[in-house]
Amino acid sequence: MVNLTAAEKTQVTNLWGKVNVKELGGEALSRLLVVYPWTRRFFEHFGDLSTAEAVLHNAKVLAHGEKVLTSFGEGLKHLDNLKGTFADLSELHCDKLHVDPENFRLLGNVLVIVLARHFGKEFTPDVQAAYEKVVAGVANALAHKYH
Amino acid sequence: MVLSDNDKTNVKATWSKVGDHASDYVAEALERMFFSFPTTKTYFPHFDLGHGSGQVKAHGKKVGEALTQAVGHLDDLPSALSALSDLHAHKLRVDPVNFKLLSHCLLVTLSSHQPTEFTPEVHASLDKFLSNVSTVLTSKYR
Numbered sequence: 393m394v395n396l397t398a399a400e401k402t403q404v405t406n407l408w409g410k411v412n413v414k415e416l417g418g419e420a421l422s423r424l425l426v427v428y429p430w431t432r433r434f435f436e437h438f439g440d441l442s443t444a445e446a447v448l449h450n451a452k453v454l455a456h457g458e459k460v461l462t463s464f465g466e467g468l469k470h471l472d473n474l475k476g477t478f479a480d481l482s483e484l485h486c487d488k489l490h491v492d493p494e495n496f497r498l499l500g501n502v503l504v505i506v507l508a509r510h511f512g513k514e515f516t517p518d519v520q521a522a523y524e525k526v527v528a529g530v531a532n533a534l535a536h537k538y539h
Numbered sequence: 540m541v542l543s544d545n546d547k548t549n550v551k552a553t554w555s556k557v558g559d560h561a562s563d564y565v566a567e568a569l570e571r572m573f574f575s576f577p578t579t580k581t582y583f584p585h586f587d588l589g590h591g592s593g594q595v596k597a598h599g600k601k602v603g604e605a606l607t608q609a610v611g612h613l614d615d616l617p618s619a620l621s622a623l624s625d626l627h628a629h630k631l632r633v634d635p636v637n638f639k640l641l642s643h644c645l646l647v648t649l650s651s652h653q654p655t656e657f658t659p660e661v662h663a664s665l666d667k668f669l670s671n672v673s674t675v676l677t678s679k680y681r
Contacts, residue, residue, distance in 0.1 A: 426659040427666050444660050501643055509650040509657055517567075517574040517590075520647060524575040 394471055394529035400522035401471060407511065407519060408468055416510065417461030418454035420503045422447050428498050434491060464503075467530050474533035482537035493535035500527030540667050547613045549664035553649065554610040556656060561607055564648050566599025571644040579637055609672050620675045628679035635680070638673035645669060 396404070425432050426444045435441060438452040447453055463481065470477040485491045504523055508515045542550070557564060572579050573588050573595075586594045605623060612619035627633060646665060650657040 423659045423662060427663040444663075448659060504643075505646050505650050505662070508647040509654045512651045512654060515647075515651055517571045520571055521574040 394474065394525045396471060396522060396525055400518075400525070403519050403522050404468060404471075404526055407507070407514070407523075408465060410511075411461075411465075411507075413461045413465055414454075414458045416503075416506055417457035417459070419457070420499065420506045421457030421460060422450070422453050423506065424495075424499050424502045425453065427502065431495055431498065434489065434495075460499075461503075464530060467533070468526065471526070471529070474529045475536050478530065478533040479537055482534050485534055486538045493531065493538060496531035496534045497528075500531050503527060540670060542613060542664070542667055542671065545660070546664035546667055549661045550610055550613065550668045553653070553656065553661060553665060554607065556653060557649070560652070561603035562596070562600035564599075564652065565603040565606065565645070566596045568641060568644040568648040569595050569599055569602070571647060572641050575644065576637075576640045579640055582631070582633055582637070606672070609668075613668070616671055616675045617678065620672065624676055624679050627676045632680075635673070635677045638669075638676065642666070642669035642673060 425435065425441060425447045432441045432447075435453070435456075438450055438456070440446040441450060441453070467474055467477050485493075504520060504527060507523060508520065511519075554561070570590065573583075580588055586592065586598075588595060605620070608619055609616060617624070646662065646669070649665065650662070
């Protein structure tokens with residue numbers, strides 16, 4: 393669960409309304425793979441990820457980024473029950489995908505940076521603070537069913 | 540994680556574009572850090588941490604100058620930052636986790652002010668640079 397005030401929830405939703413999920417999802421995932429290259433270990437089946445250029449133009453990366461951010465966006469509609477909302481995905485990431493939850497935190501950090509890049513001044517310190525709570529909450533929810 | 544020649548070029552180019560804004564940007568990063576990660580405020584009980592604080596601005600200038608020093612000595616960070624390394628180890632004793640938080644907020648600040656220049660490769664180089672600076676500053680902790 394995240395502890396967001398009503399004002400913070402409004403800030404989060406208002407900003408999200410302006411997000412192009414396809415564009416930002418692709419950017420966030422591709423930046424994750426470029427900035428933290430060891431994360432490519434989960435995507436060997438995506439083809440060429442050997443250089444930053446290859447990653448940034450890889451259609452599978454961009455499509456997957458969109459998928460991930462769409463799911464994140466769904467979570468924003470259930471901020472009072474992130475653990476419940478992401479329960480199935482948590483099990484999937486543990487049992488089938490074998491993803492270390494640290495990677496959710498890395499992606500969360502990258503997402504905040506991508507939002508800052510796109511929204512500039514509008515991404516004020518308090519909007520950032522609200523989003524930091526959200527990404528931490530989502531990361532925790534995705535890690536919750538790990539065993 | 541060693542800085543490649545490309546990384547060094549990227550870091551120098553970014554910092555050159557930052558120019559005179561270094562103090563302001565670092566002050567902004569500090570403000571972002573205090574808002575997003577309230578535990579970091581525990582190191583500044585003697586400061587006014589409100590928006591626009593003169594003390595935060597002054598601290599931004601200090602840290603900004605240190606980063607400028609670091610950018611000018613990418614081939615020898617341990618030597619260039621030796622005094623600061625001693626200070627953090629023996630006097631300030633800021634828990635190592637906090638360097639990641641400030642580094643993250645510096646990246647947020649830079650990306651918001653330089654959206655075009657902040658490409659994924661530049662992002663990677665800056666992340667590595669800040670990580671190296673953090674490692675040097677905590678290198679004498681024990």
